[in-house]
Amino acid sequence: MNPRRIHIQEVGLRDGLQAESRFVPTMEKIALADALSKAGVAKLEVSSFVSPKAVPVLADAVEVFAGIERKPGVVYSALVPNLRGAERAIEARVDEINLVMSASESHNLSNLRMTRAQSFAGLRDVAALAHSHGIKVNVSLSCSFGCPMEGEVEQQTVLDWCTRFVDELQVQGITLCDTTGMAYPTQVRELTDKVRARWPGLELTLHFHNTRGMGLANVLAGIDAGAERFDASLGGIGGCPYAPGATGNVCTEEIVHALELMGYDTGVDLGQLLKSAHTLEDLLGHAVPSQILKAGRRLDLHPVPPAPIKA
Numbered sequence: 001m002n003p004r005r006i007h008i009q010e011v012g013l014r015d016g017l018q019a020e021s022r023f024v025p026t027m028e029k030i031a032l033a034d035a036l037s038k039a040g041v042a043k044l045e046v047s048s049f050v051s052p053k054a055v056p057v058l059a060d061a062v063e064v065f066a067g068i069e070r071k072p073g074v075v076y077s078a079l080v081p082n083l084r085g086a087e088r089a090i091e092a093r094v095d096e097i098n099l100v101m102s103a104s105e106s107h108n109l110s111n112l113r114m115t116r117a118q119s120f121a122g123l124r125d126v127a128a129l130a131h132s133h134g135i136k137v138n139v140s141l142s143c144s145f146g147c148p149m150e151g152e153v154e155q156q157t158v159l160d161w162c163t164r165f166v167d168e169l170q171v172q173g174i175t176l177c178d179t180t181g182m183a184y185p186t187q188v189r190e191l192t193d194k195v196r197a198r199w200p201g202l203e204l205t206l207h208f209h210n211t212r213g214m215g216l217a218n219v220l221a222g223i224d225a226g227a228e229r230f231d232a233s234l235g236g237i238g239g240c241p242y243a244p245g246a247t248g249n250v251c252t253e254e255i256v257h258a259l260e261l262m263g264y265d266t267g268v269d270l271g272q273l274l275k276s277a278h279t280l281e282d283l284l285g286h287a288v289p290s291q292i293l294k295a296g297r298r299l300d301l302h303p304v305p306p307a308p309i310k311a
């Protein structure tokens with residue numbers, strides 16, 4: 001039997017870098033994007049077309065898109081909050097527009113400075129524009145598993161927004177985002193089951209942050225419930241600058257390492273991924289959360305320590 005395919009969608013260049021204070025030079029972003037697509041990720045969120053005042057470190061999205069090599073089969077995506085962003089993204093020839101809205105009113109107000117209703121009304125125009133250009137539309141629904149300002153976000157609220165995005169905006173994909181690491185495995189399983197049962201043809205992605213150490217457990221719970229697409233970030237960097245307490249995404253090399261051991265096919269070359277991960281600390285000027293970078297792979301061998309000298 002063929003191993004089950006799990007699609008790894010790299011978000012380090014967007015979710016990862018947006019959390020950094022240092023501006024990573026455009027050429028370095030391009031080199032990292034090319035290395036990651038060569039390593040075999042299925043989708044690459046290259047940048048975001050948001051207000052450069054809101055996220056200055058990603059103000060070079062147009063230049064990054066212009067400089068990357070497009071590897072056939074890889075989907076080059078970008079985050080878009082409004083029509084202005086969509087126009088810039090279309091000009092940059094993105095393969096997919098990733099709309100962003102929060103399931104929580106408080107987080108939507110702090111992140112996007114709009115109510116959810118205002119966001120949705122604007123995104124209706126964005127989706128129509130993208131579709132008229134033949135561009136796929138995905139929506140990332142932030143705080144789908146809880147909000148750092150409101151607490152629980154009712155499953156029904158999440159399902160209702162999913163319904164509106166599918167029925168009214170005809171999105172091809174939905175990403176359920178755990179923006180501040182509030183998701184836990186049984187909750188993930190339940191929501192994934194419900195969304196898959198209701199929209200079997202929808203491209204569902206799960207997006208976890210490892211803020212409370214449940215990242216990999218949540219990925220495995222999602223896989224058990226049939227999910228096949230996961231966002232992850234090289235080195236485990238990341239976090240929404242407008243969500244209090246946000247920290248890094250689940251770490252791409254940790255997820256690939258674990259899934260490979262378990263016999264899943266991620267399509268990703270772990271060795272190449274690790275080479276890229278090793279460049280991150282110099283690029284960012286600080287240590288990154290990745291455990292695999294520190295410990296190495298499970299069967300990486302260490303030299304035998306010298307025998308103690310007998311007195």
Ligand code: COA
Nearest residue numbers: 048049050051052054055081082084085111112113240241
């Ligand atoms: N791309 C480039 N510039 C944009 C833009 C976009 N997508 N959207 C707005 N702008 C510019 C406007 O032209 C305006 O510029 P000006 O001051 O020179 O005239 C300025 O940004 C403010 O525009 P406005 O429409 O008043 O937006 P706002 O200040 O209320 O901000 C958002 C709303 C959505 C644009 C902003 O909050 C945003 O980009 N948020 C994204 C945050 C994010 O990326 N979070 C992490 C991802 S989860």
Ligand code: ZN
Nearest residue numbers: 015177179240
């Ligand atoms: Zn995120």
